[in-house]
Amino acid sequence: MTQPRHLLSVADLGTDGIAEVLRVAEAFAEVERRSMPKVPTLRGKVVATLFFEESTRTRLSFETAAKRLSADVLSLTMANSSVKKGESLRDTIETVEAMGIDAVIIRHSSSGAPHQVARWLTRARVINAGDGWHEHPTQALLDCFTVRQVLAERKGVAPEDLGIGCFEGLRVLIVGDVRHSRVARSEVLAYTALGAHVTLAAPGSLLPPSLEGWPVEVATNFDAALADADVVSLLRLQAERGSGSFVPSLREYTAGWGLTARRVQRLSDAAIVTHPGPMVRGVEIASDVADLPRTVVTQQVTNGVAVRMAILFLLLGGEWPGGDPHG
Amino acid sequence: MAERERSHTRPLGGVFVAHSQLLSAADVQRALTRMAHEIVERNGGIEDVVLVGLQTGGIPLANRMAEALSQIENAEVAVGSLDVAFYRDDIGLRPVLPEAVTNIPGDLAGKVVVLVDDVLFTGRTIRAALNALNDFGRARAVQLAVMIDRGHRELPIRPDYVGKNLPTNREEMIDVGDDGVWIGTLEDK
Numbered sequence: 001m002t003q004p005r006h007l008l009s010v011a012d013l014g015t016d017g018i019a020e021v022l023r024v025a026e027a028f029a030e031v032e033r034r035s036m037p038k039v040p041t042l043r044g045k046v047v048a049t050l051f052f053e054e055s056t057r058t059r060l061s062f063e064t065a066a067k068r069l070s071a072d073v074l075s076l077t078m079a080n081s082s083v084k085k086g087e088s089l090r091d092t093i094e095t096v097e098a099m100g101i102d103a104v105i106i107r108h109s110s111s112g113a114p115h116q117v118a119r120w121l122t123r124a125r126v127i128n129a130g131d132g133w134h135e136h137p138t139q140a141l142l143d144c145f146t147v148r149q150v151l152a153e154r155k156g157v158a159p160e161d162l163g164i165g166c167f168e169g170l171r172v173l174i175v176g177d178v179r180h181s182r183v184a185r186s187e188v189l190a191y192t193a194l195g196a197h198v199t200l201a202a203p204g205s206l207l208p209p210s211l212e213g214w215p216v217e218v219a220t221n222f223d224a225a226l227a228d229a230d231v232v233s234l235l236r237l238q239a240e241r242g243s244g245s246f247v248p249s250l251r252e253y254t255a256g257w258g259l260t261a262r263r264v265q266r267l268s269d270a271a272i273v274t275h276p277g278p279m280v281r282g283v284e285i286a287s288d289v290a291d292l293p294r295t296v297v298t299q300q301v302t303n304g305v306a307v308r309m310a311i312l313f314l315l316l317g318g319e320w321p322g323g324d325p326h327g
Numbered sequence: 328m329a330e331r332e333r334s335h336t337r338p339l340g341g342v343f344v345a346h347s348q349l350l351s352a353a354d355v356q357r358a359l360t361r362m363a364h365e366i367v368e369r370n371g372g373i374e375d376v377v378l379v380g381l382q383t384g385g386i387p388l389a390n391r392m393a394e395a396l397s398q399i400e401n402a403e404v405a406v407g408s409l410d411v412a413f414y415r416d417d418i419g420l421r422p423v424l425p426e427a428v429t430n431i432p433g434d435l436a437g438k439v440v441v442l443v444d445d446v447l448f449t450g451r452t453i454r455a456a457l458n459a460l461n462d463f464g465r466a467r468a469v470q471l472a473v474m475i476d477r478g479h480r481e482l483p484i485r486p487d488y489v490g491k492n493l494p495t496n497r498e499e500m501i502d503v504g505d506d507g508v509w510i511g512t513l514e515d516k
Contacts, residue, residue, distance in 0.1 A: 023425075317423060
């Protein structure tokens with residue numbers, strides 16, 4: 001496996017890298033199940049979360065992950081930082097590096113901001129926690145992790161024993177605002193790298209302007225696509241990114257593309273429903289559907305910590321500048 | 328016995344090439360049986376004993392030890408497995424990755440934990456294991472059983488039960504498998 005310096009895109013990992021993240025995350029999931037869920041692995045490392053865009057669950061998840069690894073966590077909210085006083089992104093990043101921080105977890109409304117930050121930093125690692133419409137790699141990884149966990153539980157085996165073979169030929173249907181969704185882009189990369197077939201279902205206005213080069217199909221008949229799906233990944237309408245103007249009305253969107261109580265009947269019994277959160281009940285998912293056992297949103301949140309522990313560990317603990325190979 | 332792939336040691340592992348056999352499979356079984364008797368003797372039975380095999384070489388030995396103990400005492404003994412990767416002191420110095428998911432059977436408070444590993448070398452794995460065990464409760468005692476003690480300790484750690492003491496060179500490698508114990512070297516893949 002090649003050792004990426006940063007996690008900017010799911011593509012940085014490759015199939016082997018994704019498999020390794022899922023494997024290591026399984027070991028951290030065990031740590032999470034302990035009554036004392038903390039290990040000394042990253043003692044002395046400093047991790048900073050730089051969120052230029054609001055988020056509760058992703059920030060909490062990353063900070064919990066870092067703390068459970070015994071790293072020190074600095075949390076910079078941009079609403080009350082020097083950015084508001086007019087400091088440039090570059091100056092902010094250089095300040096952070098000058099403080100000896102080991103990893104920067106960044107969320108930014110501009111696509112590509114983490115890539116730019118990675119070019120400026122000489123020592124610290126960068127983890128993309130969501131950039132504009134581009135990518136949200138840890139979300140896609142935890143979605144894959146959760147799907148495998150559910151499949152393993154049904155078979156009565158340990159998830160790590162399934163490897164990544166369980167994704168081969170799996171039919172994943174991504175529904176909703178693909179155009180504005182960084183989760184969708186990362187999911188397409190992750191699921192297809194693992195051998196799954198990905199289909200998109202969305203009104204034309206919410207599909208990306210071009211799908212050239214994307215290893216996906218577009219569903220022509222939503223109801224038929226639902227019947228075929230093993231995994232349904234629902235996306236939120238990104239009102240803050242202007243999705244509202246891409247659909248005639250929320251009611252119409254729900255009628256056509258929401259997972260309503262009636263539409264969920266079309267799914268096979270085994271189909272799993274994921275959602276990156278926050279869910280907007282009554283829009284992309286009916287409230288009753290959100291509470292079905294097949295809807296694994298809570299497991300996704302729980303698993304997010306283990307997956308992010310794995311990412312932090314692999315980026316900050318996995319380096320080996322020489323040392324005694326026989327130690 | 329010819330060559331075995333190893334994921335441990337050397338950046339990105341290597342291939343273990345055997346040079347000569349030190350113990351036969353029967354020797355290993357006899358040593359295990361003797362160590363099982365010593366465990367029973369030392370602890371006056373196996374009532375509170377929990378065997379914890381260290382990933383990965385200690386796991387099969389812990390399972391065989393459990394079998395030997397239950398034959399001697401006619402009772403079941405709890406067996407767990409422990410991966411110490413997250414507690415190692417060489418994270419960042421060499422590739423450190425978990426080999427498997429840890430599985431400790433219940434709270435260890437008040438128990439006598441017998442750590443089981445195939446080879447005792449520098450003692451650093453055991454140091455990490457002692458730290459890790461702390462997170463599962465305060466054991467009444469922790470004892471150490473190893474099939475081979477090859478010397479070269481870097482920490483004040485000693486085994487309570489030893490299959491065989493074996494002086495080695497640092498560069499050599501010991502492999503404990505179903506077909507006995509072999510000495511050899513680790514070659515690049």
